[in-house]
Structures are given as C-alpha cells and as structure tokens.
Amino acid sequence: MTSVTQQTQKEVSLLSQLKYEHLIAGISGGVTSTLILHPLDVIKIRFAVNDGRLQSVPKYTGIVNAFTTIFNREGIRGLYQGVTPNVWGAGASWGLYFLFYNSLKNWLREGDTNVSLRASTHLLIASQSGFMTLLLTNPLWVVKTRLCLQYSNKKQYSSMIDCLSKIFQAEGIRGYYKGLIPGIFGVSHGAVQFMVYEELKKEYCAYHSQPINTKLSTIEYLMFAATSKLIAVATTYPYQVVRARLQRQYCDYTGLIDCIKRTWIYEGWRGFYKGLGTNLLRVTPATMITFLTYENVSHILLK
Template structure:
C-alpha cells in the first residue's frame, strides 16, 4: 500500500468520525458556548442555572432549532478539522517513523499531534468563528441576525474586515496544538499498553484484531478527559474573543489578552472553566464515538493490514 493511499484512508476515517461526533452531541455544544460567554455582567442571554435548565430554556424560547443553531458550520468545521487532523497526524507519524515497522516514541506522537493541530487551526479558524457567532444568536440579540453561513461571512467581511475571521486564533492555536497533542499522545500510549496486554493473552492474533469498539471507546474517552481539563481555558478565551460586536460596532473584548485580564479580574479562575460540565458531557462520549468510527472505518478501508 502506498503512503499516499494510506494518508487518504486516514483522512477519510477522520472525516467520517468527525461528522458522526457532531451529529450525535450538538445540543450540548450550544449550551457550552453560551455558558462560556456569560461573564456575569451585561449579557444577551437568560441566566442558565445548569445544563438541563439551559437546554429547557433554549427549547422554550427558541424552539428545537435553537439547539441546532450553527449546525451546518459545525458539521463542516468538524468534518474538515478531523479529516485534516488525521491526515496531517498520519503524515507526520509516517515521516517520523521512516518505515512502517518502526515504533514511534511518545515524543514523536506528541510532535505529530502538535504539528497537525497547528495546521488545522490555521485552516479552520474562520469556520469556528462563524459557528460561534451563529450559536450566540437568540431573540434578545440586538444586531441584525445572520441568516446563515454565507450571510455571516459576507456581513463579517463588510463590517469588520477579513482579519475578523481570525479572531481568537491565538488561544485557538494554543488549544488545538496542546489539546490534540495531549489527547493523541495519551491515546497512543494507552492503546499500546492495552494491545501489549492483550497480545500476551492472544499471541496468535495480529495487534489490529485485538481491540474492539468498547476498547476504542474507553481509550478515546480517557484521553479526552485529560486533554479537556488541561486546555479548557483556551477554549473559553477563544469563544469570548469571537463574539460579535454590538450594533454600534463596539467589541465586547478588544483581543484575547483583554479576555484573559477581564476574566481573571471579575471572575477568577472559575471564569476560565465556565461551561466545562456540558463540555465534558459532550466531548468525552463524542471522543469515544470518534475513535470507534475512526478505527472501524480504517479496518473497512484496509482489511488486509494486520498491524498498525
């Protein structure tokens, strides 16, 4: 099998996994985003007591469609992000391994994940900014609402310029690089430990046949928890920096550093973890779904390979 074919198989598996993840867990993403921007001062949103209350309130005031605001750019962004991430990650691992038989060290997995995260963040920041803007629209919003992705893009370019599409890039880049590096390094190391353990019991089977969907779910969820707890503040900073300016054109925060200073000043460390509960509820099982789909799609695309 050629290197190019293997890379595109990896990208396809990642893209399918990303779509499945978003479709299954999206309402919790809306709740997380709205919690993240609620700094306890002037806000366009009702006061949500908890995740369940937020879902109920959004449904009551905005209908079921309120729970799926920004769904299209979310699907697009997640599918493109995961596809590109696994593609860049797989290509980096191939480059570091020199050949298919050589095992990579933890440092190589870390470098591969960081490299992939940086490239994906640069490519997809405009998509995530539009998704965030659409998620934050509600009946109390005073500015003219975006009617969709194209209208949002056109309005942002007209009112704020193309540089606005890269608001939150700094924390987004730090989050993507560190989050992916932590998650994938943990996943690869836990996967290796699990394969080695099972291999001792089933020496006659190839390593790729030892793990099942439950194992992939456990590995994906465990690695995701570690990554979320460490990198979550970057996500809050990015979301707050990406908010739409007021109808007078005045941004709530001037830049990402302004977000950090204001959040620390008025809310303390807790402010950097606003919305972490729905985030965990969304992303831990979502990560499990992602890796189940990813690993099984790879098996379908290359059924004759026995070892990863």
Template sequence: MSKNDGGIAFASGLFAGFTTTVALHPLDLIKTRFQVDEGTIKHGSLLDRFRARLDGASRAVESTILTSRKIHREGGLRGLYRGLVPAVVGSSASWGIYFFLYEKLKSTASASLENGERLSAWQYLGTSAAAGAMTTLCTNPVWLVKTRLELQTPGNEPYRGFTHAFTTILREEGLAGLYRGIVPALILVSNGGFQFMVYEELKHSLGDRTLTAVDYMLLGALSKSVASTITYPYQVVKSRMQQHRSTYTSTLGTFSRIIESQGVFGLYRGMVPNLLRVMPSSAITFCTYELTKRAMQERSSSES
C-alpha cells in the same frame, strides 16, 4: 503512508466528524453559551471560592438540563441546533484534514526510526500538535462563524445563516475578523497533542490484540477528558474573543479580565457541559474513525 492510506485517513476522519457533530451538537451549543456568560463570581479567599464551586458542582448537570430546556422553549428543536451547518462543515473538514496530516506526519517520523522502534510519547505529542496547528489555520473562520451563530437568540439575530454570517464578518471586520481568537485556538492544538499522546500510549499498553468498538470508545473518552481538563481555559478565552462585537481583543487581556471579574474559576465556566460533550464525542469520533479506517483498509486489501 501511501496515497491510498491518506485517502482512507481523510475519509474516515470526515465521516467520524460528521457523525459526532450531528449526535452531540446541542451540548456544544450549551457549552458555548456558558463560556461567554460574564456573570460575576463572588470574591473571597481562593479556598472560599473553591468551596463555593464544589457546592455548585452538584447542580451543574441540572443547570445544563435547565439551559437546554430554555433554549428548546425559546427556539424549539431548531434552537438546539443553531450553528449546526458550520459545526458539521468545520468538524468534518477538521477531522478529515487532521487525521490525514497526523497519519502523514506519524508515518514520516516512524520512517526515521530503526526497525522495531516506536514513536515516543513526546513524538506523538509533537506530530499531533503540528497536524492540529495546520488544521486550525485552515478552519478557524468556520469555527468563528459557528460560535457567532450559536450565540444568536430569538430577536437578536444579525446573521441569517452560515453564508450570510461569513460574508458579513468579512465585509465588516475584514479577513482579520475571521481569525479572531486564532492565538488561543493555536494554543489549543496542545489539547489534541495531549489527547493523542495519551491515546497512543493507552492503545499501546493494550498490546497487539484486536481492539473492539468499546476499547476505542473508552480510550477516546479517557484521553479527551485528560486533555480537555488541562487546556479548557483557552477554550473560554477563544469563545469570548469570537463573540459578535466582542470587546475582548487580546489573549492575555481576556485572561486578565476574566480572572479580575470572575476569579480563576471563571476560566472554567461551561466545564461540566463540555465534559459531558467531549467524552462521548471523543468516544464516538475515535470509534467511528478506527472502525471505518479498518473496514476501508480491509476492503482495499481484498480488491488489490
């Protein structure tokens, strides 16, 4: 991969992250609110609880709508965009860095193959997971600040904004405070690994034809839904650990407390708004990235 290709990948990822975040931030905020909800789920047999969840699933979308209305009623449009600044910073930087590293690692791995060979599904998983791990180490503090700001409510706002939240956390909790939830966050790089593995395999299955915007959107949405379903519990654990003055201090301890008080389904709180967010989010991100990269590459070729 040339320096020019690296710059194109970074710029395309940056723009894709920005576009997606601004378009869908309210759903991300609602998902985070659901994830830290510690309401107790009634105990009983696993089958009884599963049936109860199925009965409630039909009302999940309605609950998401009602929550958005409640947030809007309490804080207006501004309330639905709490935490937007760190979300935009984090998402734009994350996707820019991620795509740059992914394309770089993929190019390096491909160089070791014989002509005509393509990376295996597991190689795509490995390169995307490695890119995700490096990106997470760079951006975890931004995502932690985003989570804290999203969970603020009128009358309970310890942070005035992104900069104040960042400096306050650093002063009161130290550098370790900015890396709360880093273990589940690093485990969650498997989400991107699974997504890119599915995405690349699906893209390859479509052959050599030029893909359209609709193709990229469908591939992005489908691959993300598979990856998110597999790794969602770690997102819940990470959000619990990143709350302001969180009493959740370890990954395994958080898993145990959630299961003890809420059952296995407590690990899937917010799953519906999450899917409502990540499927269109991934569709927009991958479509924007692929089309922006194609346009920049064509422009670069015409100028050279």
C-alpha cells in the same frame, strides 16, 4: 546535488503516506458525533461567554435549565443554531487532523505500521497536525460560535454563508481569525489527547503481546478515547473559554491579555472553567463516537 536528491526522495516519501482513507474516516467520525451532540455544544458556548455583565445575554441555572429554556423560547432550531458550520468544521478538522497526523506518523515509521514511536514524538506530530488544521478551519469555528450565540430576539445572520459574507464585509480577513492565538495554545489539547490515546493503545498491545496495529474491540477504543479526552480537557480547557469570548460578535475585549485579565478580575479562576460540565458531557461521548467511527472506517478502507 546529492543533498537535493535526498531531500526530494524524503518529500516524495512523505507524500506517499498521504492516504485519503484517513481523511474520509476522520470526516465520518467528526460529522457523526456533531450531528448527535450539537445541542450540548450550543449550551457550552452560551455558558462560556456569559461573564455576568451583559444583561442582554440569557442566564441559565444549569444544563437542564439551559436546554429547556432554549427549546421553549427558540424551539429545536435554537438547539441546532450553528450546526452547519459545526458539521463542516468538525468534519474538516477531524478529517485533516487524522490525515496529517497519520501521514507524519507513518512517514517517521517509514511505512511500517508495526513500528512504535515515543510519547514525545506523538506529542510533536499531533501539535504540527493541529496547527495546520487550525489555520485551515478557524474561519468555520468563528462562524459556528457566532451562530450559536444568536438568540431568538437578536439574529443578525441568516445562514453560514451570510455570516461568512458579513464578517468579511465588516472585519475583513482578520475577522475570520479571531481567537486564533488562544486556538494555537489549544493545539496542545489535541496533542495531549492523541499522545495519551496512542500511549494507551501501545501499552495495551504490548501487555497482550499484540502488534501495535492490531484492531481492538469497541469497548477498548471507547475506553481509551474517553480517558485521553478527560486528561486533555482537564489540562487545557481555559483556552476554549478565552477563544469563545474573543470570537463572539459583541466582544468588548481589546485582545487576548485583556480577556484573561478581566476574566480573572471579575470571575476569578472559576471564570476560566465556565461551561466545563457541559463540555465534558459533550466532548467525552463525542470523542468516543469520533474515534470509534474513525478506527472502524479506516480499517475497512485500508483493508
């Protein structure tokens, strides 16, 4: 009876740390950065899925060439293909991630925001938060990928809802979870990023003898966000290439292992880093915008 009571108390304690402020602040950051930088996401995905073997896929010589080619052939709409599910996906992902992450973090700190956690603890709760978020949002990322890969001469989907409907009709629920396995591996990306971000803030506050929950300046948040993102991208980027190739509509891979093997055979290690330059050009400022927006909005709401 005592153990049941203790378990109930722990569950209630965890629920008490679910604060909508983190959800709203995360959504605000994700939506803001996505609306500003979506064209780079379109270019990154088109680079990532181009394995050099499909003649129907446009070839680009670089980021500037890709941008001008898409704009000339498809207009501004081409650069914003898939923006709707991207806004939904980014908003939901960042909102849920910050909600889960801060709830678990504050639960472990027993509600005391001045308590410092170890790097391994940040890594663990970031991984748990990422996994829960991925299960809820993977369908949106499948839709975003397919809409981004619609070229001016080959469009099958007219909207996000149309894409969701046709995927279900043709592939069932499993279609919504294509690329889930590499996405699970990709949870490590967010885990590494959040761990580095938290450790940078912790060490900085310790160096200046400040409480760990001190509100920092804009330049400090931007610097910590950029550094954490660069480290995370450098260590986990290949999974994004594999996931994008598995999620595209005309995918001819039989599974994760087949995709990895054929990428290695036809393209070598460079194949796993296609679109990396565009990705860094996009995700670094995107992360800076997202984290800066989140930190400021959450401080205002929680205050």
